[in-house]
Amino acid sequence: MNIILIGYMGSGKSTIGKKLSQILDFEYVDLDNYIEEKEKNTISGIFKTKGEIYFRKIEKKYLEEVLILPNSVISLGGGTPCYGDNMKLITEAEDSKSVYLKASIPQLVMRLKDEKNKRPLISHLKSEEQLVEFIGKHLFERSVFYNQSNVTLSVDNKSVNSIVEEVILQLF
Numbered sequence: 001m002n003i004i005l006i007g008y009m010g011s012g013k014s015t016i017g018k019k020l021s022q023i024l025d026f027e028y029v030d031l032d033n034y035i036e037e038k039e040k041n042t043i044s045g046i047f048k049t050k051g052e053i054y055f056r057k058i059e060k061k062y063l064e065e066v067l068i069l070p071n072s073v074i075s076l077g078g079g080t081p082c083y084g085d086n087m088k089l090i091t092e093a094e095d096s097k098s099v100y101l102k103a104s105i106p107q108l109v110m111r112l113k114d115e116k117n118k119r120p121l122i123s124h125l126k127s128e129e130q131l132v133e134f135i136g137k138h139l140f141e142r143s144v145f146y147n148q149s150n151v152t153l154s155v156d157n158k159s160v161n162s163i164v165e166e167v168i169l170q171l172f
């Protein structure tokens with residue numbers, strides 16, 4: 001079985017995914033890292049040199065590759081479910097459960113304000129106020145996709161270990 005972690009940038013997909021895979025003794029795949037390895041470039045580098053449309057095209061191609069890996073915890077990129085028919089591919093993937101790690105706007109701002117540089121969609125924002133406004137609008141647009149996940153789990157003010165425990169309780 002595969003567990004697919006979905007959520008906005010900073011919701012904890014990579015952090016939770018790594019820990020969950022260790023506990024379950026599953027393989028761990030982070031789609032952003034997978035793309036970086038295959039393309040021999042960083043996500044920021046791909047956005048800069050080839051643009052977002054190219055990124056979304058290859059993101060779909062690599063999503064299809066990781067969805068058929070056996071017994072894996074798969075952390076997606078923040079935007080992966082929100083383009084083309086990606087969410088359909090995710091919900092229809094065989095033997096898979098998707099989990100939406102749902103974080104509030106203030107929680108995301110707190111986590112992302114010092115980590116903007118790694119994330120090309122927010123790296124240009126100058127102030128915390130701009131970040132709040134951007135995330136508010138963007139999260140609202142994306143929630144329609146995230147909410148199609150099999151399980152939704154609120155992550156605000158919870159430790160990594162307690163979120164991992166909750167994911168396991170919900171799925172097994």
Ligand SMILES: Nc1ncnc2c1ncn2[C@@H]1O[C@H](COP(=O)(O)OP(=O)(O)OP(=O)(O)O)[C@@H](O)[C@H]1O
Pocket residue numbers: 007008009010011012013014015016032075076077078111115119155158159160163
């Ligand atoms: N439950 C948590 N409690 C406190 N901090 C957390 C928690 N989960 C994640 N973080 C921190 O929040 C930041 C973002 O987490 P992470 O990189 O795992 O998010 P992500 O969903 O993978 O983001 P992206 O979509 O940009 O890859 C990191 O600094 C991480 O250490």
Ligand SMILES: O=C(O)C1=C[C@@H](O)[C@@H](O)[C@H](O)C1
Pocket residue numbers: 008009032043076077078079080118119120121
């Ligand atoms: O939210 C997004 O659209 C993104 C999130 C990251 O995980 C990366 O996939 C990339 O920076 C785009």
Ligand SMILES: [Mg+2]
Pocket residue numbers: 013014015030032075
């Ligand atoms: Mg990540």
